[in-house]
Amino acid sequence: MTVQEILAYIKEHPANKVKVAIADIDGVLRGKYISAEKFASVMEGRIGFCDVTFGWDVGDVAYDNVKFTGWHTGYPDALVKLDLDTFRQIPWENDIPFFLGDFLDHQDTPAYTCPRQLLRKIQTEAQQAGFLPYFSQEFEWFNFAETPESAHEKGFKNLKPLTPGMFGYSILRSSLGSEYMNDLFDLLTKFGVPIEGLHTETGPGVYEAAIKYAPVLQAADQAILFKTAVKEIAYKYGIMATFMAKFSEDLPGCSGHVHQSLWDKNAKKNLFYEESDPEKMSELMKNYIAGQLYCLPHILPMIAPTVNSYKRLVEGAWAPTTLTWGIDNRTVALRALPGSIKATRLETRVVGSDTNPYLALSACLAAGLYGIKHKIKLQQPATKGNGYKDLSHGVLPQNLHEATQRMKQSPIAKELFGEQFVEHFTLTREWEWKQYAKVVTDWELKRYFEII
Known part of the structure; x- marks a missing residue:
């Protein structure tokens, strides 16, 4: 209009x-x-x-x-x-x-504090280099038959999931409370957040949605509006939706995987695709992957921003722990999906559902562009089989404090995002860790109260 x-x-x-x-x-x-x-x-x-x-x-x-x-x-x-x-x-x-x-x-x-402005800046850098980034973010989240009042009264314990048990991709369960699921699909699309797929995921009351790809800033807008819109629509049905990365130690975590590709400035050619390559991956795509692998330890708080994020990034929880890549492998940090001239793309699987989409997409794009700018060769072989056991190229930082200190001291992070942003952002993450560190948890009371 x-x-x-x-x-x-x-x-x-x-x-x-x-x-x-x-x-x-x-x-x-x-x-x-x-x-x-x-x-x-x-x-x-x-x-x-x-x-x-x-x-x-x-x-x-x-x-x-x-x-x-x-x-x-x-x-x-x-x-x-x-x-x-x-x-x-x-x-x-x-x-x-x-x-x-x-x-x-x-x-x-x-x-410099504005996440949307940061993504604008990196999008401009991509365009100046001749690339049109197309991105999308997909989300998993838990749904509970609770209200804000009832959840607070229960101390966020013993919450009632929308449906019981583990039932991923369930046609049966998606028909239970179908009004809510249909409203999510239809109202989000009307709201300018087009949904390509919506289904139950493994876990009680867990849904997963794939949002249609778009130019990177629009994709981030769609992603951030998706999270708030889901919560608002859920309220209509007496449901609470949470995008915590790890709600329970006994259940899988919730991802916010980022799919990405670079196209020519006219959006006619997918620059990640190469017909003559055995894997159909262009050298540009390989540089992009190599850049992300190289930068991930320096920028991790942007895609794992909370204390809770790192409780998802553990072995066997459908989230990566190692600096690995592979072709259509769901145990690695970076899952390459080559083959089709239109759909060849990279999926960054480290990203959780608790992320700020502007920062998560900024991190993925800037790291990939770093690999292209510096012509980093993808010498690391693709991981085949269990990526959790491939420790040959290192592991991700294991908590928010460790990751934040790595980013705070990193000249690479400052090159990618600017010193002012890195200083401000890492100070906010230090604050987050400090708030966590001073709290006495239920785990400590149960473990130490009587015995120590």
């Missing part, structure tokens, strides 16, 4: 308001409603939004260790520029108009 058509739609909409949102560092959408009149005055300008958005954690507790904002700055308003290309209607809210925005700093330039 043109600017004039958008404005006309909003003026004619009976709600007389617009919903706007931005993504914080954890991938949580923070937003508000504004009047149609207010929107008309800022739609091609700027709107004020308190910069505490990048000064607190997921629990709204203010960081005490970042420079961008804090008590030392007085938490002023930052500027948000709405992206009119993200216009969509929210079908479960009477088609209220909705927009995403980008944070600017106080000099009206892209804020």
Whole structure:
């Protein structure tokens, strides 16, 4: 729609308001409603939004260790520029108009703390190199027959899953509560988040969805809107959806695998495909894979951002632990899917469902481009068989603290994302680890209370 058509739609909409949102560092959408009149005055300008958005954690507790904002700055308003290309209607809210925005700093330039601005920057670098990145992210998540109130009352223990038992790809179970599943598929598509596939995954009440591929920024928009939209649609049915990477030690974790390919600037040719290669993989694709393998230990917090992330990245839990790649192998970090001229792509399997899509896609793309820029040869052979046992090229950092220190000290991370972003982001991850480290857990009480 043109600017004039958008404005006309909003003026004619009976709600007389617009919903706007931005993504914080954890991938949580923070937003508000504004009047149609207010929107008309800022739609091609700027709107004020308190910069505490990048000064607190997921629990709204203010960081005490970042420079961008804090008590030392007085938490002023930052500027948000709405992206009119993200216009969509929210079908479960009477088609209220909705927009995403980008944070600017106080000099009206892209804020180094803004995840969407970071992905814009890396997308531009790819385009300047002659590439059009196409990406998609798929998600697994648990669904519980609970409300926020009942889950809090239970202390998040003994929650009732939407369906019992382990039943992946179940036609039977997907018919139980089919109204919810059908609403997910239909309403998400109407919301501009086109779903290619939706099914039950192994685990009680677990679903998996594949989102249609798109240019990388649009793909990240779709992914972040998917996570919030699923939760909002679930609320309608008295259901809580969680995208935690590992809900239970006894159950598989939840992935957020990223699929990616590079095309020519006219989107006519998949540059990862090579007919003459025995595996149908171009040298460009091999450079891209080599770049990711090389960079993964330096950027891991961007694709495993929480304490909980690393409880998914354990042997035998359908998530990788080693620096490996393979062809159609689900036990490695990078799963190459060559063959078709249209569908040849790379799947980064380290990524969990708890990620900020803007940061996860930024990490994958920047690392792959690093391999192309530096012409890194894919000398590491493809892993065949069990990738968990292939330790020949190293393993991933095993917790958030270890991974954060590696990224914080990495010149590669700073080259890829800029020193200011790396400093801010790693400080937020240090904060996250500090909050975890001071908590006395149920495990400690059960293990030590009586015996020690």
